[in-house]
Amino acid sequence: xxxxxxxxxxxxxxxxxxxxxxxxxxxxxxxxxxxxxxxxxxxxxxxxxxxxxxxxxxxxxxxxxxxxxxxxxxxxxxxxxxxxxxxxxxxxxxxxxxxxxxxxxxxxxxxxxxxxxxxxxxxxxxxxxxxxxxxxxxxxxxxxxxxxxxxxxxxxxxxxxxxxxxxxxxxxxxxxxxxxxxxxxxxxxxxxxxxxxxxxxxxxxxxxxxxxxxxxxxxxxxxxxxxxxxxxxxxxxxxxxx
Numbered sequence: 001x002x003x004x005x006x007x008x009x010x011x012x013x014x015x016x017x018x019x020x021x022x023x024x025x026x027x028x029x030x031x032x033x034x035x036x037x038x039x040x041x042x043x044x045x046x047x048x049x050x051x052x053x054x055x056x057x058x059x060x061x062x063x064x065x066x067x068x069x070x071x072x073x074x075x076x077x078x079x080x081x082x083x084x085x086x087x088x089x090x091x092x093x094x095x096x097x098x099x100x101x102x103x104x105x106x107x108x109x110x111x112x113x114x115x116x117x118x119x120x121x122x123x124x125x126x127x128x129x130x131x132x133x134x135x136x137x138x139x140x141x142x143x144x145x146x147x148x149x150x151x152x153x154x155x156x157x158x159x160x161x162x163x164x165x166x167x168x169x170x171x172x173x174x175x176x177x178x179x180x181x182x183x184x185x186x187x188x189x190x191x192x193x194x195x196x197x198x199x200x201x202x203x204x205x206x207x208x209x210x211x212x213x214x215x216x217x218x219x220x221x222x223x224x225x226x227x228x229x230x231x232x233x234x235x236x237x238x239x240x241x242x
Contacts, residue, residue, distance in 0.1 A: 033134070034132040034133055034134035034164060035127055035130075035132040037134055037162075037164075038119075038123075038127065038132055038134070038164045038180070039123050039124065039127055041162075041182055041185065042119055042120065042123035042127075043071070043123050043124075044185065045069060045071070045120060045187070046069075046070065046071040047069070047070050047071075047209060047210040047213065048069050048207060048208065048209060048210060049066060049067070049068055049069070049206075049207065049208050049209075049210055050066070050067040050069065050120075050187060050204050050206070050207050051064075051065070051066050051067075051204065051205050051206035051207065052064070052065055052066075052067060052202050052203060052204050052205065053202070053203045053205055054200060054201070054202055054203075055200070055201040055203065056198075056199075056200060056201075057198045057199045057200070059201070062200075063079045063080065063081070063083075063084075064079070064080045065077055065078055065079040065080060066078050067120070068210065068217055069120055069121070069210075070210070070213060070218070071120075071121065071122070071123070072090070072121065072122045073088055073090040073091070073108055073112075073121050073122055074088055074089065074090050074121075074217075074218040075087070075088045075120070075121055075218070076088075076217045076218060082098065083097070083098055083099050084096065084097055084098070085098075085221060087217075087218060087219070087220065087221055088108055088111075088121065088218065089218050089219060089220055090108065090218070091107075091108055092105050092106065092107060092108055092220070092232065093105065093106045093107070093108050093111045094220050094221055096221050096226070100227075101225075101226050101227060102226055102227045102228075102229055103221065103223050103226045103227070103228050103229070104229040104230075104231060105220075105228075105229070105230050105231065105232060106231045106232065107231075107232045107233065108121070108122075109125070110231075110232075112125050112126045112129075113125075113126070113129050114172070114174055114175075115174065115175070116166065116175060116178035116180070116190060116192055117190075119166075119180065120187075129168060129169060129170065129172070130166040130167060130168060130169060130178075131166070131167045131169050132164055132165070132166055132167075133164070133165045133167075134162065134163070134164050134165075135162075135163045135164075135165065160183055160184050161181060161182065161183050161188070162181070162182045163179060163180070163181045163182075164179070164180045164181075164182075165177065165178075165179050166178045166179070166180065172195065173195055174194065174195055175192055175193065175194065175195060176193045176194070176195050177192075177193040178190065178191065178192045178193070179191040186204070186207045187204045187207070188203075188204055189201060189202065189203055189204065190202040190204075
C-alpha cells in the first residue's frame with residue numbers, strides 16, 4: 001500500500017513536471033513566433049517615410065515630424081516646429097537641438113539597444129534586446145481608435161490591427177515596456193513606458209514608400225558654432241564637418 005502510494009505520488013509529480021515543461025516550451029514557442037512575426041513586419045519597412053505625432057503621458061501633443069528610414073541604420077527625423085533634427089549615417093546618430101545650440105552624437109549600436117525606435121533602424125539587432133508577445137487589436141483601446149483616426153472601429157478594421165508588447169530582457173535604464181501596433185502592415189502607434197514613470201506615444205499618421213533617396217539626408221549635420229557633445233567611445237570622438 002505504501003509502495004502504491006509512492007507510485008501514485010511519483011506519477012503525479014512526473015505528470016506535473018511534464019505539463020510544466022510542455023507549457024514552458026509552448027510559451028517559448030509563442031514568444032519566438034511573436035518575435036519572428038514582428039521581425040518580418042519591421043524588415044518590410046526598409047525604405048519608407050513615416051509621418052508622426054508625439055504625445056506625452058497626458059496625451060498633449062508635443063510635436064509633429066517625419067522619419068525617413070533606409071535600413072539598415074540610416075534615418076533622418078525632422079520635427080515641426082524645427083527645434084530638433086536627428087540623423088543617422090549608419091554608424092553614428094547625431095541629435096541637433098537648435099534651442100540649446102548643441103549637437104550630441106551617439107553610437108548607433110548603443111541607440112539601437114537603448115531605444116525602441118531602434119526597431120525601425122536595425123530590427124535583427126534591436127530584437128535581441130526584447131522579449132516579445134503578440135496580440136490582436138482591442139476595440140476599447142483608445143490607441144487603436146486613434147490609430148484608425150476614427151471614434152469607432154469596425155470588426156474588419158480591428159482584425160487588421162496587430163499589437164506587439166516588448167519587454168527589455170536586460171536592465172534598461174530608459175524603457176520598461178513598449179507596445180508597437182500595426183495596421184494593414186504599417187506602424188500605427190508606438191507607446192513607450194519610460195523608466196521611472198511616464199510614457200510617450202508616437203502616433204503614425206502617414207506613410208509611403210521612398211521611391212527616390214537623397215544621400216545627403218543621412219550625412220552628419222555640420223556643427224558650426226554649435227556645442228559638440230560626444231557620447232561615443234573615446235576611439236570614435238572626432239566631430240563631424242564644421
